[in-house]
Amino acid sequence: MTYKYSLTSLALATVAGLATGAQAQTLEMVVPFSAGGGTDTVARVFEPAFAEALGRTVVIRNNAGASGTIGAAAAAAADADGNTVGYLPIGPVAIQPSLRDTAYDLDSFSYICQTTSTPVFLLQAAEAENASVEDWVGQGTSDRVVYGSSGPGTIPHLAMAAFASEAGLNAVHLPFDGTGTAMNAMAGGEIDLFVDTATVLEANNVTALAVFAGERLDAYPDVPTMAELGYDLDFSVWQGLFGPAGLSEDQLATFASACEASVNSDAFADLAAKTNTGLLFRGPAEFETFVRQNAEMNATILKEAGLVN
Structure with a gap:
């Protein structure tokens, strides 16, 4: 009788562990655009070094549609168990929520790291x-x-x-x-x-x-910045790694450390050289501050352009 009770307790403990988010060996990375696109290409260069630093298998899942908002919604709606992240660019996070009704907002995410920032x-x-x-x-x-x-x-x-x-x-x-x-x-x-x-x-x-950058680019030293010409304008196409809201501090720290290792990898440096992609690492707190400020600025511009009320 006692032995039966112990088995039952063990089973209940196992179910409870799964319910509270036991970490799996495989991590799913949601990319909100189709395979072969710009975001997907960078994500697939980012993934190997990120996975190696984590010591986990990372599987990319392309979840395209609605200007990236379907995939972003999937990343936001995942369980905060450390088994799902989203590799997301500026559009679905900091622009589209001002243009359409989305199933998520800025509070729906945990902010892990920024990986790229490519001036325009x-x-x-x-x-x-x-x-x-x-x-x-x-x-x-x-x-x-x-x-x-x-x-x-x-x-x-x-x-x-x-x-x-x-x-x-x-x-x-x-x-x-x-x-x-x-x-x-x-x-x-x-x-x-x-x-x-x-x-x-x-x-x-x-x-x-x-x-549209804060300083001249090394690759284009003769091209002036907008600021030099009297216009305080700084725009870039950025990407980063997000989790669903509720990731623990330990999870964020682990992911951010692996993210930094990937951004500093030779593969990412090669990508930057071949595609003129700007690499930029920001950790969780700095990245969240940046995204929120960027989204607020974009919303103001959209309103002034008459695209939103």
């Missing part, structure tokens, strides 16, 4: 007659300028809308369904200006007029 450039067609930001400001205050974006609410849109507002431009926004079609439109003279990363700069017949 103000671009014009290489053959354009204007030669500087000042030229476009002169045109935009006396006539008008047309700028494109890869879609409403994207970083290219937000950065250009903020610049147009600060410079007092009579600017017309022409959204496209992606960067490729926008570049075709720029080549055809449909749009005057565009904002995007160095990858787009290098792949197209365009010229960089300024970079």
Whole structure:
């Protein structure tokens, strides 16, 4: 009788352990875009060193749709047992919740680390007659300028809308369904200006007029910052690692340590060199502060651009 009671107690203890979040050997990493895309590509370079530092198997699950919000919702809704994280970029975390009803908000996440921060450039067609930001400001205050974006609410849109507002431009926004079609439109003279990363700069017949960064980039020392030109604007495409709200301090510390090891790995350095991706590690507290401030700034820009009430 006593032996039977002990087995029952053991079974109950096992169930309780599972219910409270026993850590599995396999960690699921949710990526909110399809395989082969920009976020997925970086996540797959990040994963091996991260897994090695953790001493666990990490499996990437692509959960795409609704501008990344489906995957972000899945990461936020997971149990806070240390078995699920999300590798998420700026869009679904710090932009989309201002544009649509999402099943999560900023309080739905535990903030583990930032991994990348890639500044964006103000671009014009290489053959354009204007030669500087000042030229476009002169045109935009006396006539008008047309700028494109890869879609409403994207970083290219937000950065250009903020610049147009600060410079007092009579600017017309022409959204496209992606960067490729926008570049075709720029080549055809449909749009005057565009904002995007160095990858787009290098792949197209365009010229960089300024970079939306705090200081000049080593790879582009001749490109001035927006701040140098009198516009306090800093925009980047960033990514980071999130968990569901409620991760313990020990879990956060363990994940953040492994994250830092991966960001400092040779594989990540190679990625940065090949794709012009900016690497930046921020730990949990600093990352959370940054994300909340970034989301608040983006919400203000969206409101001023008339995209939200």
